[in-house]
Amino acid sequence: xxxxxxxxxxxxxxxxxxxxxxxxxxxxxxxxxxxxxxxxxxxxxxxxxxxxxxxxxxxxxxxxxxxxxxxxxxxxxxxxxxxxxxxxxxxxxxxxxxxxxxxxxxxxxxxxxxxxxxxxxx
Amino acid sequence: xxxxxxxxxxxxxxxxxxxxxxxxxxxxxxxxxxxxxxxxxxxxxxxxxxxxxxxxxxxxxxxxxxxxxxxxxxxxxxxxxxxxxxxxxxxxxxxxxxxxxxxxxxxxxxxxxxxxxxxxxx
DNA sequence: GTAACGTACAACCAAATGGTTGTAGATGGG
DNA sequence: CCCATCTACAACCATTTGGTTGTACGTTAC
Numbered sequence: 001x002x003x004x005x006x007x008x009x010x011x012x013x014x015x016x017x018x019x020x021x022x023x024x025x026x027x028x029x030x031x032x033x034x035x036x037x038x039x040x041x042x043x044x045x046x047x048x049x050x051x052x053x054x055x056x057x058x059x060x061x062x063x064x065x066x067x068x069x070x071x072x073x074x075x076x077x078x079x080x081x082x083x084x085x086x087x088x089x090x091x092x093x094x095x096x097x098x099x100x101x102x103x104x105x106x107x108x109x110x111x112x113x114x115x116x117x118x119x120x121x122x
Numbered sequence: 123x124x125x126x127x128x129x130x131x132x133x134x135x136x137x138x139x140x141x142x143x144x145x146x147x148x149x150x151x152x153x154x155x156x157x158x159x160x161x162x163x164x165x166x167x168x169x170x171x172x173x174x175x176x177x178x179x180x181x182x183x184x185x186x187x188x189x190x191x192x193x194x195x196x197x198x199x200x201x202x203x204x205x206x207x208x209x210x211x212x213x214x215x216x217x218x219x220x221x222x223x224x225x226x227x228x229x230x231x232x233x234x235x236x237x238x239x240x241x242x243x244x
Numbered sequence: 245g246t247a248a249c250g251t252a253c254a255a256c257c258a259a260a261t262g263g264t265t266g267t268a269g270a271t272g273g274g
Numbered sequence: 275c276c277c278a279t280c281t282a283c284a285a286c287c288a289t290t291t292g293g294t295t296g297t298a299c300g301t302t303a304c
Contacts, residue, residue, distance in 0.1 A: 010145045017143035023132040033220025073271040073280050084217040095206040098155025195250050195301040
């Protein structure tokens with residue numbers, strides 16, 4: 001898809017929601033809320049290979065949803081407490097953006113189909 | 123990937139976050155909040171084919187983020203006002219699940235297997 | 245009626261995703 | 275030291291995703 005017209009903020013939101021769009025990863029977030037869960041221990045909870053779990057953790061990490069911390073030969077995974085707040089902020093931004101548009105016309109759009117729109121992107 | 127161990131609620135959340143994990147689709151949500159936009163008109167706003175835009179709209183629709191309504195030969199797209207609320211609820215459920223987990227236990231997560239099949243949160 | 249518009253959908257393609265196995269590097273225990 | 279454990283990462287594969295073009299069909303305008 002060669003995304004090149006997006007700024008880093010957009011891509012961060014992409015990664016955030018993409019990471020959340022998988023039941024296994026959401027379950028990992030639940031399990032790692034208390035922190036201190038090694039990747040191996042986490043992997044034991046799922047019917048897939050260790051490498052697959054590693055990849056999921058990487059996705060979560062790059063999305064900023066978990067952090068990893070080395071302790072000896074183990075890598076401890078823990079859900080970032082601020083993660084949901086960040087996701088919520090992304091949702092809020094989305095909502096307020098479209099609400100703003102709705103707001104400007106909440107009363108006056110009765111039969112006005114289309115009147116003033118100007119999708120001036122082209 | 124032939125997901126078959128997930129219930130419909132999980133798959134709905136998958137679709138919801140997946141739909142949100144794309145900057146083009148998020149922009150569509152913003153544009154369609156303010157009123158009904160036909161798919162063609164929407165398509166004019168993006169540097170891609172009409173068919174590609176159609177696919178994005180389908181993804182948004184299957185995620186419950188927009189609804190389509192026929193008017194003559196046009197198909198009007200509008201963002202579901204409850205959509206963000208639903209996404210937020212999904213986030214809340216996630217967060218409270220892991221907070222509960224942090225809360226009520228700390229040592230019994232050793233032999234937990236079976237993964238997402240039994241996140242006994244009830 | 246015919247042409248133009250708006251939509252639907254199929255076929256196709258490149259790239260990303262999610263999984264596997266295998267190999268190799270650190271780290272800790274006997 | 276040797277071995278088991280934990281992690282990292284590469285190579286590979288099947289499916290999905292996101293895009294394209296082309297075709298078909300209903301609706302509106304002329």
